Amino acid sequence: MLIPKITDVYVSIDVTHPQFSKDFKKIAIFTKSDKQSFKSYTYLPDLMADFGQNTSTYKTAAAIFAQDDAPEVVQVITYTDQVPAPDTQTASGNGGLKVTDINANTSDQPAAGIGRAAFDYFYEDWEIAILADYNQKDALALADVIEHGGYDGKGFHFMLLQFNGDNAGEASAFDKYNRTFYLYHTNTDERADAALASEATYATVGKQSWKFTHDLNGITPETLTVTQILNLERQHFIVYVQKGDHASFTDDKNAQGLYIDFIHGMDFVKATVENNLQNSLTLNGKGVFTFDARGLNAVKESITNTLNTAGDNGIIRSDDTGKYEFDVQMPDISKFHESTIEHRILEHVKFNYTASSAINEIHINGNVVA
Incomplete structure (x- = not known):
């Protein structure tokens, strides 16, 4: 069911196993x-x-x-x-x-x-x-x-x-x-x-x-x-x-x-990536988001900052070094056709993350010496 939204940023997340609503508490x-x-x-x-x-x-x-x-x-x-x-x-x-x-x-x-x-x-x-x-x-x-x-x-x-x-x-x-x-x-x-x-x-x-x-x-x-x-x-x-x-x-x-x-966190990531980029596009426009390596890096930086925030919130898992387990993939600017650049639509931007988990049960084996 495709529900149109007036926005310039579209974020789509797939759930992989094992793998802006304004307020996510309302x-x-x-x-x-x-x-x-x-x-x-x-x-x-x-x-x-x-x-x-x-x-x-x-x-x-x-x-x-x-x-x-x-x-x-x-x-x-x-x-x-x-x-x-x-x-x-x-x-x-x-x-x-x-x-x-x-x-x-x-x-x-x-x-x-x-x-x-x-x-x-x-x-x-x-x-x-x-x-x-x-x-x-x-x-x-x-x-x-x-x-x-x-x-x-x-x-x-x-x-x-x-x-x-x-x-x-x-x-x-x-x-x-x-x-x-x-x-x-x-x-x-x-x-x-x-x-x-x-x-x-x-x-x-x-x-x-x-x-x-x-x-x-x-x-x-x-x-x-x-x-x-x-x-x-x-x-x-x-x-x-x-x-x-x-x-x-x-x-x-x-x-x-x-x-x-997990579902709550996924909605936070989707909508916050969208909202942050939408605000940046609106406020900065071509001054930052030129269709070249500089503009693509600005998009990647915005997504990365959002995912780091999600990690701080406990949504994204961290590895043994404390680094959050996510990846942002940007297309190579040299691979774009000139007609794509003329239409000003950046496609094939991807990110993935590993959701954090929690201890919900504890099983303990004890031993007593008589």
Whole structure:
């Protein structure tokens, strides 16, 4: 699903085994309404003006704001099943210019519903998707856009889903998605997914395993048996349980074996490389980015600086000498055809990196002398 973006820098990352959203900590609550919209809320009372205290949207936002290290802003994306009428849409802020909605007929853009809202607001200021009310149809539609969206069709953002004893059997439908993670929580009045997203994003992207997000406010650890918890783990559920003196999660990966911090870090790298280069192009232009060896070196330096920052954040692994394991490959300026230079499009720039890992379990063998 190719979602156009107004930019001059395009970054595409492939995941190899073994191998700018503005804020990578913002959570978007998707909720059904009679119209499509995107709105930011800083305080619960502001949100309550649009969503009453008894609504699932309010309760989800309340779980986010209730955490000790909650984000400053919660985004709410509303969606509707009504298909916009062609030739009648008005683009906001453009003096009432009429915009013809032909995309849904000429591309794979979703015509309506949650998929359409995710498509239209794909590049707005959010990273983590949560459903106010789960239903499988909407969740699958959103998972598809998140998995395959973007100008390169390789996905962006990720989603947390919460299941319980009544609908846990539906979770396997999401096993194929790299960017969807799901929790099991018995108490349906508590939003463990929202609380996890809120507290886990306090740290710098890449700095921590989400598994060890602990002691969430308003979230009760499960009292399931060991057999039940192991069964849930085999089905790739993330479960909030008591471990030692603190409550935390059984894991932080999905059915594809991908960890949340890995996907989160990949989005940071992709968008930050893009954003930094876009800003440099805009501010410096031809003064720095000439189509010659000097300009190519400037592009390489920008990418290298971003990857070093990602390494400092814990996203990229370092070798025994402390050097971050990444490589930036620039094409040879002498190999470009003159027509390519005339069109001013630099292609075949590549980079790769090795993602950092973390210790999630420790196995120790002791010995005692009698």
